[in-house]
Amino acid sequence: MVRLRLRPRGGPSRIERSDSAHAAWKSLQAELKGAKGEDRIRTLLNDLGRPSLHDVRLPKASGDGTTQIDHLVLLPRALMVIETKHYAGHLSGHPNDEYWRQRIGKEEEGRLIYSPLRQNAGHCAAVRAVTSQACLDVEILNRVVLTGRASVSPALQASVRTPDALADELRHNCGEASGLMMGLWQRIVRVAHHTKN
Secondary structure (H helix, E strand, C coil): CCCCCCCCCCCCCCCCCCHHHHHHHHHHHHHHHHHHHHHHHHHHHHHHCCCEEEEEEEECCCCCCEEEEEEEEECCCEEEEEEEECCCCEEECCCCCCEEEEECCCCCCCEEEECHHHHHHHHHHHHHHHHCCCCCCCEEEEEEEECCCCEECHHHHHHEECHHHHHHHHHHCCCCCCHHHHHHHHHHHHHHHHHHC
C-alpha cells in the first residue's frame, strides 16, 4: 500500500512522495490510462457488432508462459489482433525498430519505449500458434491503435491507427465469417478459456 503525505496548510503545492511511492503512482496512472484506451476500443468494437474478445490470454508461441492480447476480432477472412496504447507526446522511429522514442513537451531526448508493433507481433504469433493446428494460411492482422493524444513521425504513420481509422477499416471488412473462420474462432475461445483457468 502506498501512503501519501498530505501537504500542510500553506505548505508547498506539490505532494512529497518517496521514490517508491512516486514509481507506484506513475505505474497506477499508466494503468488507468491504458484501461481507458482499452475501454474505448472495446466500446467501438461492441458498437460495430464485431465478434471480439478482450484481455485474452493465450499461450506464447514459444511455449513458455502466456501473453495478454488487448483485443482480438473475427473478420470474414482474417483475425485482427489489436494492441491499444494511450500515449501522449510525439513518437518517432521506424516500423522495424525494436524501440521507438517518445518525447513529451520540449524534451530533446525523451525516452525509449518498446515498439508496440513488436509487442503485438508476439501476440499475433500466439494466435497463429493456436490456429495453425487447424489452418496454416489464415490471415492475422497486426494493428496498433493509439487512443491518446500522441502524434507520430511520418515513418510510423502507416503502422498505427486512430480509433476512427480502425472503425473505418472494420466497416470496410464487413460480411459473415466463413465456416473455417468460425471454427478457428471457436478454437481460440476454447484455448483462451482453458488458459484463463
